[in-house]
Each structure stands twice: as structure tokens, then as C-alpha cells.
Amino acid sequence: MDKIVVTGGVPLEGEVRISGAKNAVLPILCATLLADAPMEIGNVPHLHDVRTTARLLGGLGAGIGHDIEGGIVRVDPRTVDSHLAPYELVRTMRASVLVLGPLLAKHGAAEVSLPGGCAIGSRPVDLHIKALEALGAEIVVEHGFIKARAGRLRGGHVAFEMVSVGATENVLMAATLAEGTTTIDNAAREPEIVDLADCLVAMGARIEGAGTSRIVVQGVDALQGARHDVIADRIETGTFLVAGAITGGHVVATHARPDTLEAVLGKLLEAGADISVEGDRVGVDMRGRRPRAVDIVTEPHPGFPTDMQAQFMALDCIAEGTGTIDERIFENRFMHVNELMRLGADIQIDGHRATVTGIGRLTGAPVMATDLRASASLILAGLVAEGDTTIDRIYHLDRGYERIERKLSGLGARIRRIS
Ligand code: UD1
Numbered sequence: 001m002d003k004i005v006v007t008g009g010v011p012l013e014g015e016v017r018i019s020g021a022k023n024a025v026l027p028i029l030c031a032t033l034l035a036d037a038p039m040e041i042g043n044v045p046h047l048h049d050v051r052t053t054a055r056l057l058g059g060l061g062a063g064i065g066h067d068i069e070g071g072i073v074r075v076d077p078r079t080v081d082s083h084l085a086p087y088e089l090v091r092t093m094r095a096s097v098l099v100l101g102p103l104l105a106k107h108g109a110a111e112v113s114l115p116g117g118c119a120i121g122s123r124p125v126d127l128h129i130k131a132l133e134a135l136g137a138e139i140v141v142e143h144g145f146i147k148a149r150a151g152r153l154r155g156g157h158v159a160f161e162m163v164s165v166g167a168t169e170n171v172l173m174a175a176t177l178a179e180g181t182t183t184i185d186n187a188a189r190e191p192e193i194v195d196l197a198d199c200l201v202a203m204g205a206r207i208e209g210a211g212t213s214r215i216v217v218q219g220v221d222a223l224q225g226a227r228h229d230v231i232a233d234r235i236e237t238g239t240f241l242v243a244g245a246i247t248g249g250h251v252v253a254t255h256a257r258p259d260t261l262e263a264v265l266g267k268l269l270e271a272g273a274d275i276s277v278e279g280d281r282v283g284v285d286m287r288g289r290r291p292r293a294v295d296i297v298t299e300p301h302p303g304f305p306t307d308m309q310a311q312f313m314a315l316d317c318i319a320e321g322t323g324t325i326d327e328r329i330f331e332n333r334f335m336h337v338n339e340l341m342r343l344g345a346d347i348q349i350d351g352h353r354a355t356v357t358g359i360g361r362l363t364g365a366p367v368m369a370t371d372l373r374a375s376a377s378l379i380l381a382g383l384v385a386e387g388d389t390t391i392d393r394i395y396h397l398d399r400g401y402e403r404i405e406r407k408l409s410g411l412g413a414r415i416r417r418i419s
Pocket of ligand 1: 125
């Protein structure tokens, strides 16, 4: 199994090109199932989760063409003849549950393995199920599968009791082909929801309010094929900006969407960084300074993203002062804490809150990645730790970061992958 070795101590300098967003491309690939004609998706990042989604769609019978270097995936959904998302795939990628809404709306049936638990908590799918039931679906959960059936879905009113990105996406996709109007209240407002809605609109869907907490969808009879380019990854961008800040360097992310990063840029400013924004470029400059500790509370968008929590914890580990990190989205997202402590970090945990007291330097050690963003935080910590940090189980990283070691090397980091 591959490992990554980081030798700390180099302030990062230079430009890094940001890829398409993992959390946008996965729902968009699932949305292609709704079309009556071939779809072309561009700015697709080269990620393990994208390959898993392509396998999932291929298993349903869709024609898949993947031009990895060009960042293009073509999906021909006309040949879909199965409604089954099997355990083997859903187990490795929770986002597989996003085929539920499209299959149900387009084919009147779906069988999706229950995602079950994962390292960051139990992550149920009750909100997805209730929302689709509100559109007339009949759903039972048995033998580890969500089994859903419907005639043509009917527009309805969905009021989420809590904000869920995935459940909003599932019902949004399903509602595009339902008969009549669907109103989604307390909808997630993440930029990835807006990107999905943009793609659906390009296919002929009628959607208003994406990006606000009320989305209204007028169902249509059919959706056409379209071309859509995936939005830039705000979490990848944020991760590289923290890499610049934590190392006392100067990093500019290009092909980014700075307007989706407000909460993250605010915290970098608070940490003492200079931030520059120009078009699709966003830079962080922390040369000659040590970051100041920041307090973080994770919230649904536009609040501070849970997917950036672990990276800012790494920053706080070497910052001046003490910072608190409140994780309010997931019940068990502090798996990186023990690993950061192996590098010498001073962190106390009390329930959902971690208190991090910055120390002058971390020291390299072997550590283990436990989930995607936790892996990123270990790399960031390794960039400032004295000596070598060897990170095991980096398949988590390959699920969500395109060629991260190459991009970091391009900024001067001493990082390599070993088998
Ligand atoms: C998405 C992102 C993930 C991010 C998360 C929160 C993708 C592919 N993944 O995950 O990177 O960390 O949003 O920003 O886009 N919940 C329920 N019942 C449900 C669904 C969710 O209780 O039916 C709970 C979850 O356990 C969690 C909270 O709601 O505590 C938010 O989860 P949700 O927004 O649904 O996250 P995902 O869509 O799975």
C-alpha cells in the first residue's frame, strides 16, 4: 500500500492549479441518469471517487467514456437497464446514495445499498428517504437495501428538519422530472448545490432559488443532454491556502472560485495572513510570520465548512496562542487528533470541542490517515514538522485530492509517495 513521506521545514511558494470539485462532480455524474441523451461533463478531477461513480453508472448500464487527461466524462444514460447500486460500491463511497433520486424519477425504481457507518460518524439517510416519500415514492429498507418504487413522482413540499447536502441533492434531482411543483425548505446552500442546479438547468430543468434555503422546482416531462463544467473545488483551494499559511509561505491558487471561500478566507485573515483575490486567483501570504490561533465552529454553508476543520486544526497546532475547534456537523470527526498528537501537538478534547494550544514546532513521526480531510491535515502538519512524517493509508487522500503530492512539490514541498 502506498504511503506519503513529507519532510517538513520548507515555506511553500508559487502557484497551484485547482481542480474541479469532488463534491460537485459526484452528484452531477448521478444527475446524468435523468437525461434522454448523452451528457458531457468537463473539469472533472482525476479522483478515485470519480472512478467509483463511473463504475456505478456503468453497472447500471450507462455508456461511459472517460478522458482522464482532458478531464472529461461522457455518460450515455439511454442504455440504463438496472436499478441496483450494490453494496461493494456504496460501501466504499457514501455518495453512491445520490443515484436514488435520479433512478426513481427516471425509471420508477431504485435499490441502493445502505451506506452504513463510516469513520466520521453513523451518517444516516433518513432525510433522503423522507424527502423522496414526500414526492410520492414508496420506500422500504430491508436486507441492507433502500428499495424505492414510484409511478411518476408528484411535486410536493419538503421541509428538512436539519440541513443535509446529499438529501437536498437527491430530492432536487428527483423533483426535476416530477409532475408539478416541489418546494424544498431548509435546503443546503453549498456552492455544489448551485453547480448541480446549473447542470440540471442546462439539461432543461426549471429550478429557482438554488443557493438559498428555499428551492422551487417545476417538474418537466423530460431532460435533454448537455455539457457542463464542474465548479472549482473550494476545499482543495482552502487546503492549499492553509499549506501556504502554515509554512509561512506565499501560495496562489489559480482556476479557483474565491467567492465560495468567504468563511475560510476570513479565518486565514484572522490568523494573520495577507489575502489577495483577483478574478479566479486567490493568494495567501504569511512570509516571515507565525500564524495566530483561530477559533472554528463548523456549520452548513455559508458557515465554516466541516471539510476544512482538520486542516485548520493543523494550523492551530503550530500557531501562537490557543484555539478552539467546535465540530457541529459530524459526531465523530476528530480522528486526526490522536495522529496530530503523535507529531507533538497539544490538543484536549471535550465532546465536540477540541482545544489546541500552539507549540513552536512539531516533530515528524509515522501516522495513519483515517478519512479524507484528516489525511490532508496530517500532510499539512508534516509540512512544518521537523524531519520525516510518513502517512499510511493514503487511499483516503486519493479519493478526494487530485495528485496532491505533485501539486505540493510544485510549491517546493519535500514530499514523495512510496510503495
Ligand atoms: C456532504 C459532503 C461532505 C461534507 C458534508 C457536510 C459530498 C459528496 N459530501 O456529505 O464532504 O462533509 O456534506 O458539508 O458532497 N444526516 C442525517 N440524515 C440524513 C442525512 C444526513 O442525520 O439523511 C446528518 C449527517 O449525519 C450529518 C449532517 O446531517 O451529521 C450533515 O450531513 P450531509 O450534509 O447530509 O452530508 P453529506 O451530504 O453526506
